[in-house]
Amino acid sequence: xxxxxxxxxxxxxxxxxxxxxxxxxKVATSPDVxxxxxxxxxxxxxxxxxxxxxxxxxxxxxxxxxRGRPDLVHEALLAVTGSPLYMExxxxxxxHTCVDRVLEFKPGTRVPKNYLRFRGLAEKALxxxxxxxxxxxxxxTVKELLKRVIRPDWVLAxxxxxxxxxxAGAAETLVTKxxxxxxxxxxxxxxFSPGAMKLADSALKADAIPLEAHVVxxxxxxxxxxxxxx
Amino acid sequence: xxxxxxxxxxxxxxxxxxxxxxxxxKVATSPDVxxxxxxxxxxxxxxxxxxxxxxxxxxxxxxxxxRGRPDLVHEALLAVTGSPLYMExxxxxxxHTCVDRVLEFKPGTRVPKNYLRFRGLAEKALxxxxxxxxxxxxxxTVKELLKRVIRPDWVLAxxxxxxxxxxAGAAETLVTKxxxxxxxxxxxxxxFSPGAMKLADSALKADAIPLEAHVVxxxxxxxxxxxxxx
Numbered sequence: 001x002x003x004x005x006x007x008x009x010x011x012x013x014x015x016x017x018x019x020x021x022x023x024x025x026k027v028a029t030s031p032d033v034x035x036x037x038x039x040x041x042x043x044x045x046x047x048x049x050x051x052x053x054x055x056x057x058x059x060x061x062x063x064x065x066x067r068g069r070p071d072l073v074h075e076a077l078l079a080v081t082g083s084p085l086y087m088e089x090x091x092x093x094x095x096h097t098c099v100d101r102v103l104e105f106k107p108g109t110r111v112p113k114n115y116l117r118f119r120g121l122a123e124k125a126l127x128x129x130x131x132x133x134x135x136x137x138x139x140x141t142v143k144e145l146l147k148r149v150i151r152p153d154w155v156l157a158x159x160x161x162x163x164x165x166x167x168a169g170a171a172e173t174l175v176t177k178x179x180x181x182x183x184x185x186x187x188x189x190x191x192f193s194p195g196a197m198k199l200a201d202s203a204l205k206a207d208a209i210p211l212e213a214h215v216v217x218x219x220x221x222x223x224x225x226x227x228x229x230x
Numbered sequence: 231x232x233x234x235x236x237x238x239x240x241x242x243x244x245x246x247x248x249x250x251x252x253x254x255x256k257v258a259t260s261p262d263v264x265x266x267x268x269x270x271x272x273x274x275x276x277x278x279x280x281x282x283x284x285x286x287x288x289x290x291x292x293x294x295x296x297r298g299r300p301d302l303v304h305e306a307l308l309a310v311t312g313s314p315l316y317m318e319x320x321x322x323x324x325x326h327t328c329v330d331r332v333l334e335f336k337p338g339t340r341v342p343k344n345y346l347r348f349r350g351l352a353e354k355a356l357x358x359x360x361x362x363x364x365x366x367x368x369x370x371t372v373k374e375l376l377k378r379v380i381r382p383d384w385v386l387a388x389x390x391x392x393x394x395x396x397x398a399g400a401a402e403t404l405v406t407k408x409x410x411x412x413x414x415x416x417x418x419x420x421x422f423s424p425g426a427m428k429l430a431d432s433a434l435k436a437d438a439i440p441l442e443a444h445v446v447x448x449x450x451x452x453x454x455x456x457x458x459x460x
Contacts, residue, residue, distance in 0.1 A: 052346065071345065072343065078444065082441070113442075114301045116282065167452075207460075211312070214448075215448070218309065218449070219448070230437075
């Protein structure tokens with residue numbers, strides 16, 4: 001049984017409150033940041049905060065359990081951009097970060113598969129050096145992104161706080177919309193903030209256990225494809 | 231409709247002929263390898279061959295279009311190990327490389343999500359320094375791996391040279407076996423070698439376009455889960 005779908009469906013995937021940011025000024029002098037900054041030959045303020053290298057620095061930051069995981073964001077981006085749905089121009093992807101910056105990818109942009117290249121690109125974008133390129137950055141809360149930029153006709157949040165569904169069930173509803181948006185948490189632990197949750201028309205939990213963002217993204221996009229009759 | 235499944239199903243995922251290897255001696259003096267080796271402070275023979283850094287070196291190697299992409303192997307590993315099927319002990323994963331070495335992961339091993347940590351682990355394993363740890367290495371062709379080590383009761387190759395199916399169709403057959411093995415190409419371009427193809431009881435193509443290994447792995451494992459009634 002496939003749900004009715006309209007010709008012009010475009011799925012907006014938003015990785016919300018993602019653990020991707022440059023090292024905040026507050027921890028720029030933390031010893032682990034300083035040594036990483038020296039090793040890379042870049043100022044602390046120009047490198048991505050990364051728990052793999054900046055564990056001590058992260059301990060000094062609020063909500064640190066949700067931050068400093070650019071690797072997870074990269075993997076979730078690849079899960080979306082590697083899909084036929086994205087390659088055929090029926091999906092786009094946005095990275096809203098935990099510090100309210102948004103990475104916008106021009107439709108069809110191939111995200112670097114090599115993590116080191118992705119890191120370089122994200123750092124360049126967050127420094128504001130990619131204007132007019134395939135990736136650009138704006139300052140926006142997730143509410144501003146949804147209400148002013150994407151303007152979806154329906155918002156689904158995938159979260160373990162949601163009502164039980166399956167990915168197939170979620171997709172079945174999504175494909176009845178024209179411009180649906182799915183919010184996936186771009187962070188390793190915890191939940192969407194109450195502000196983000198309020199934006200959702202529906203909040204669903206598609207597995208009994210918490211899944212990583214790339215697994216959630218891959219499954220949701222795949223089910224949307226199936227419901228579109230690929 | 232779900233196919234009948236037996237209680238003890240264990241899915242063996244083999245990333246075959248994967249683009250993961252240490253820099254071969256033949257190109258150890260290539261200028262791009264030498265400069266990368268200096269930058270990393272490691273002998274050329276101890277670093278992973280990587281097209282992102284060793285493009286010129288790769289041009290000198292045969293079958294180079296299939297080699298030097300450890301990033302793809304990492305992403306495919308994460309697609310498998312991030313799945314509930316793997317976390318529940320119903321799947322395992324093997325990396326057979328293009329130079330006939332095999333990385334074996336003890337059941338339930340969490341592969342490092344950070345690429346730099348994965349690279350370090352893969353290099354250590356391929357240097358033979360992880361004996362008794364969660365990842366170990368043996369020398370084996372894909373035939374030896376299947377016939378002597380895994381001994382599956384059925385082998386499925388997913389390849390664009392196969393007969394048209396869907397991931398759901400492939401999974402429906404897989405779950406009727408006890409110890410099925412699915413071979414996914416761990417390389418960026420090209421096809422399985424004829425030798426690898428001969429090992430397959432069935433060769434299926436699950437999409438009209440070639441998909442990256444992590445997309446194939448994610449979709450197949452997900453469909454197996456669905457057919458197991460998760």
